[in-house]
Amino acid sequence: MRSIITRLGWSIIVGMLPLLATAQTGGRTTYCNPMDIDYKYNYEQLNDSISYRAGADPVIVNHKGSYFLFVTISGGYWHSNNLVDWSYIVPDKWPMEDMCAPAAMSVKDTLYLFQSTFEQRPIFYSLEPEKGKLKFYNRWLPALPKEVGPWDPALFYDEELNKWYMYWGSSNVFPMYGSELDKHKRLSYKGAYKPMLYLQPEEHGWERFGRDHTSSIKPFMEGAWMTKHNGKYYLQYGAPGTEYNVYANGTYVGDSPLGPFTYAPYNPVSYKPGGFVTGAGHGNTFQDVYGNYWNTGTPWIAVNWNFERRIAMFPAGFDADGQMFSNTRFGDLPHRLPTKKWTSKDELFTGWMLLSYKKTATASSVRDTFRVSNLTDENPRTFWVARQNKAGEWAAIDLQKEQEVRAVQINYTDYKSDIFDNDTARVYTQFKLFASRDGKQWDLITDLTREKKRDRPNAYVEFEKPVKARYIKYEHVYVASPNLAVSDIRVFGNGQGKPPVAPSKITAKRDTDVRNAFVSWTPVPGAVGYNILWGIGKDKLYQTYQVFADQPASKEIRALSRGVTYYFAVEAFSENGVSARSEVVMVK
Template sequence: MFKTLTTTLLTCSLTILCTLQTLAQTTYCNPMDIDYKYNFEQLNENISYRSGADPVIINHKGEYFLFVTISGGYWHSKDMLNWKYLTANRWPFEDMCAPAAVSVRDTLFLFQSTFESRPILYSVAPEKGIWEFYNRWTPRLPKDIGPWDPALFHDPDTDKWYMYWGSSNVYPIFGSELDYSKRLAFKGDYKAMFWLNQYDHGWERFGPNHSDPFKPFTEGAWMTKHKGKYYLQYGAPGTEYNVYANGTYVGDDPLGPFTYAPYNPVSYKPGGFATGAGHGNTFQDNYGNYWNTGTTWIGLNWGMERRIVMYPAGFDKDGQMFANTRFGDFPHKMTTKTWTGKGDEQFTGWMLLSYKKPVTASSTMDTMAAAKITDENPRTFWAAKQNKPRESLTIDLGGEQEVKAVQVNYTDYKSNIFDNKPEKVYTQFKILTSKDGKKWESAADLSNEPKRDRPVAYIELAKPVKARYVRYEHIYVASPVLAVSEFRIFGNGFGKAPTTPKSFTAVRQKDARNVDLKWEKVPVATGYNVLWGIAPDKLYQTYQFWHDEPNAFELRALNVGVPYYFRIEAFNENGVSGMSEVVGIK
């Protein structure tokens, strides 16, 4: 009896400890820290990797539900920080690609991408995984049109229903009204909403940094109604590039006509670690704040290997839609109130401490060197000789810094995992810190938490730690090879922030979709943010550069016939400089 009581008390203590640690987490960091799933895409090439794309987050009765391409289920959260994976009593006969979801009154509706007859599901208890068939929806569409990448929209002011869809570099985004009296069958004909126009819209051009002449793709429709205007959003130009983004057309009616927004793209993150922000959705949290989700690119095992991101978003006083990707893959505070402006106050100010810092590893497989875990590139990685406990990575920050959070990004290298059994697929590790490299203290220990898979594990430390050395100590990962693409450390140094870059210029080319940017480097900078937009007070776009990259860049994302304005700032471990003067071009 005493042994049983002791075991019970120990279990309760660990549960309370884990609960307190969870409650203490107040920040998040992109890519999102969820248990991404191994999926059927890997069967095509017999390669094994975790992935997630095409996110839809729905606020349903004050709680949040996340649906992701081919994940075998979905996620539920009450705070947008802690996400619990759920499976359903009913699920399509094959897994869902690019699902659509909408909350209407007490019901959550769910529909998958399809070219054939598929049902719309509904649930009044999605937090319990209980779903029912709403209909046996049969599209009356020609071959190849879909509805692929669908979006369901309910207009609360008219009580009318609509569907939008499209995923193609041939066809446009389509739309149609649905007939609620006939279980959401088409009401009348569907029609084209708009096509891509890469000849006038620089950001819609295909390839890395919009450099490929291949015809671009549009996909990922989503509709948001704001102050009587209808914002029909879409992803372009292709998911497997750093410039994957979300744009919008605006209209006075759910089926248009729609006008191209001259400030596009809305959500754009071509630089930094988590690049790409396209094909997501826009939703409001419980405080009325808007968020924009998207797909960030990994592309190591296959071009469609991806992760999920979310950014503060909104509409300014003129109705311009925006998403804030400035420092978008650095830690941000989770919202607890209605924010002002464009959500800049959600940035914690915790800077990246680990960029290109020296690393030592307990062992190294072949040429997959430890230095690759600090290069801010998810497609390079370190691999240990063996996947065994106590393998380690140690980063020397070069001096004592205040460490506040870490992010561990795993790589699926030569993985042989083709299921998601929780007793097998989970991750565990420890984070240790030291001031001298000799005496080590524990900063985080995932073996004290319930087992779960965290291929993008973000750990906010319970309290800041002053340290020069930070160590990842391995415990368990399911893959046969222990591989880490990035071990990112966040906090603040004790030195000075960089000065504002000088001689910043922006010269528009004869091809008005392009502009040449140039600036003087700041010696103590880690990197730079170029901010731009269609007015001096609307600099909603950000392109991040590293200090060791060239200080001249051809930005190929502009819209023809639209004037632009630019500023630049520098950042390092200690903070962010002031902004340069605004530079305008016509």
């Protein structure tokens, strides 16, 4: 093995254009969370000399058949025609302080935009948002009491009633509020605002703060969004806080826009506490051009700052009983872009499995204790740092046997970053990818120096055709930050063997604190990991907690609500695919 690795830097065979033409990425048909956009450097911690790229609190709206993405403190917004290729737009008008947790809404030919604030601020509108053309819809929305906001606002137009509303709130003291808006007074508040909901962590386990809901800190409620479906009003909210893996979206349901609302017993509706991308809270729900629902959220990174985050989107919908759900099962593995209305919540999953977990990695150099093994641990908070940020540094992963590679994701880390602007002339990423079957002959399969310079902190590369390879190598070209730091190189594809068998001997037992349950199963030979699935019915197992097979074959689930009966099952997965589900067990 050592001799093979020694030859890595000497035996690269380049100039193989025929192979490159078949393996190089073309028009992408899949996506992978976190979203592959040019996240902007954040200036909130400028005086603390902390620099990092981040995105949070997303709102994606379908406006006249294309999509607009608005994100906290980004100096602009993004536009896409397909939900995967996003172009950044700097508008001609933008608040001096930038926008936090913005609200956006599309009504007929007009896009409306409003920022979080505790002061008087304007509502913008645009007839040409793709050109960055913003105008003032009103100059100043009247101020509310300082403690009220509106912070984390959401705008909602009820077409059937021809009425306008706003919902808002971000606090662990105050409730979420709602108010009707007066269209005839430029969307000023119409009548008094009133409370919509409070968190109840003593009843709802998933609303508890901390990693896996283990902290006694009073949780935060934020991230309002309203969706109307089949005459019902789903008031979405984020909880219990963005700083941990359990950030999620829940919903209350009502018969009118301002309630009263009833807690949905199947909450949370979007929840992803395990895997590489963790956290799915504070986002929005929208429909694409085919009518499919999506739910967005804010995964947690927290390397340079506790609020360093990314953006994710998950297939979502409503079942025949009106239950709202978001499908986070394999939510950080490649999914297909829809080309029609899907009928099964899992049909967008490509079946391309994670091939790189805990595989041996080697590198041209390593700085201090930032081990190269961090590249395959599926943890965005650990990372490899090369001795120098220079072209030619490399890292390689041994998949242990020849696999069918379909895609690779490169996740950069802003280690000791000193960038406080977003100058596109110097802020971009470039790299090359090579594949090898024997560790001696290397074929160039991706060359990002061939495309337009752009920043891709979470670059996702999909191959037009499968690449047969045992080794995948990243070769560095350029990154603007002072250090070359990468948290994970994630390789996706399919092994050549059979999927694992279904787990057996499933047990689920409610704790004396009924907000918690203990789930266990018999380990499956050859499994890379497991998905613990649960919900309020045998056919409603919409929740997922992913764990890896090198962890115990048991898990405490602390996300349950009092007075609700649950059903649990477990499935195993490996590089070769996914098992059948285990038997389903009930806990009262």
